Amino acid sequence: MLTVTGLCKTFPGVRALSDVDFTARAGEVHALVGENGAGKSTLIKVLTGVYRPDAGEMACDGSPVRFHTPLQAQQAGISTIYQEVNLVPLMSVARNLFLGREPRGRLGLIDFRRMHREADETLRGLGIRVDVRRPLRELGVGAQQMVALARAVAVDARVVVMDEPTSSLEPREVRTLFDVIRTLRERGIAVVYVSHRMDELYEICDAVTVLRDGRVVHTGRLAGLDRLRLVSLMLGREIGEVGREGRTKFSGSHAIADQPVLAAHDLTVRHRLSGVSLALRPGEVLGLGGLLGSGRSETAKAVAGALPVDSGRVVVAGTPVRTGSTPAAIRAGISLLPEDRKSEGIVPGLSVRENIALAALPSLTRFGLVDDARIDRIVDTFMKRLRIKAAGPHQKVGELSGGNQQKVLLARWLALQPKVLLLDEPTRGIDVGAKAEVQALVDELADEGLAVLLISSDPEELIEGSDRVLVLKDGAVVRELTGDAVTEDELMRAIAAVPSGGHDD
């Protein structure tokens, strides 16, 4: 269906793609995997006409094509579904579906009746049931993505490129998405599927292409490829090495002190948290489990003073901390690595160096003047220790890869020498290599006596990383997993066993 051969693309100083061959066949879901910086995004952008290749051929249905703009690619039948949905939130589902090609009645006015009927049929055909008259923004992110997909199909796309479509979906929404993808496959559409999640790849994909450092290192059927081999291809390491280290980088157990360093009592925020209590001891990694919207991030934010609470207390090392004040929490030794790295974490326009020094600045100044020598020492230490890959301390953080941005943020907090570290999805959207490094670091920090709160929607990471897990549901703690009960099975059971019902599918 869509074939590229010998593709090369160079950016100033970086060879992003060299001699890449890639084929998306009709009726096949093709996984495109690789670490961040392997060239996945560049390849997608070339396929969809955002970038122009320096060399190489592209052919659609056997005839050579060249896209100069994304519009040309779309007209050739290539649609892209991005992580962030590119639709108009205030318009109705049907309008979004037919945007730019609305069915016209007499007088050239939009024939709403026909539009609603056809929209309903299209969505039903894909197994999606929503009211097409409702504004799009009232739908969940998952449903919005389905609408984007439906739109792609409706405009006669023959190739659909999906860039990490499940990163913000709940498990149930993922199921629906996969059903839609299967429908697309049956209709003979070629799907290019980019994801970091191993389980999903094996569930939905037929073929796989592995990119590393801008080259294709493997391409073929996915069924014959075992997971370990796939990971080793992506990482460029030997199987024995990966196998010995396990799939996550956590060691599992730490020497835990008796007295808690952090205690939170009855944290309550209207509609979001009801009476969450937790205690965290030095050297312990406490996991927070639960579904999306169960109050995990809210708990972390409430403890860190970033979310004002209606009632509840936070105590660090025996001293009460004023709630609702980030500076107070930071002074008490609580650091929060926020979930939304891009908008709440990094300051993209500032350099790596200034981002690392940002929170610790007051202690790095003399009479209000910045002590450059000390900052340089700290920045240098952390860039080495966390292996931050940047052109230098003066590169802008916005230009780094996700994994390195996350490391810069970790360095920012570690420079404060906190007592409690709250990590909200520390490995979301970062590549396998950086993920392993971050996981190893969390272990190391706990070994050094730091109290760590870990939030992760990856059950494997949560279970292997934590000594103990609190399971949240609807803003309240429903179960605590300790000792031998810290397993994925128990976690699932705890989430599913909630008496409120409705989740028994």
Added chain:
Amino acid sequence: MTDLSLTRAGVDRDRVLRLLQEYGVYAGVVVLLLFNFAFTAHFASAENFRTQAVQVAPVLIVALGMALAIGTEGVDLSVGSVMALATSLLSLYLGYGPWLAVVVAVVGGIVVGLANGALVAFVGVQPIVATLALMVGARGLALVLLPQLKDVRDPGLASLGSGDALGIPYLVLIAATLALLVAFVVRRTAFGRQLLAVGDSRPAARLAGLPVRRVLIVVYVCSGALAAIAGVLATARLTASDPTSLGSLMELSAITAVVVGGTPLSGGRVRIGGTVAGAVLIQLLTTTLIKHDLPPSWTQIAQAVVIVGAVYAARERGKR
């Protein structure tokens, strides 16, 4: 950069635009200077340079404060009215001696800045609205305090306005000192770093535990104080207090200088050197057109062209 074979047409264009963004304003100043040396009679005289510098000084001082406000993704529209308030206070308190009068005038600017900052930081009003309110309010207060033009006869102030040291007018010395001071604060102090972080990503700055509100208030206080100083200096030069017209449209001149100097309106970056050059560029542009007997309307059109050019260069940078 070393590998020339990589340099393609597209890359080249990006680089030219980036260079234009970084150094365009300085190039503009140089071009205008060269043009004037070649084609304008009596341009290359010490007296002319003196006049130009004295004229640009108040705009420059106001633009310094404006650059700080814009660096936090805000703006301060009240600066012109603060100048008017300063001149009113100055002439009102001149009886108690020039020094005290100057102090009172600057305190007036600080109070307006505090009000701006409190509205922005605590009440959460958008900067453009908050400072618009103070722009109207401060001008009104200035007119209540001093309803009409009044001569300012004070030897101290007169020498401040027209005296010089080593041939350099006091006004210019003060403006240069303030520019260096603000540049130093932005580059070298913790406050400067925090200001940039607040402007670049406020949620991130808040979660990093920065004193976001304090930073915002200090920024608007600085802007108010600098505008008041500019008002005092302008009064000293004119030897008259005119709260009706002093500083009117000054906020626009200041924003122009900042934007032309390459400070993006989206915050997170403050270019003091560029702001100085921006103010000088606009001043030279005006002079050039006037000296060649073109009507003032041409000056406005030329300014518009320069602004659009600067914004275009900034936009290209932002898109990449």
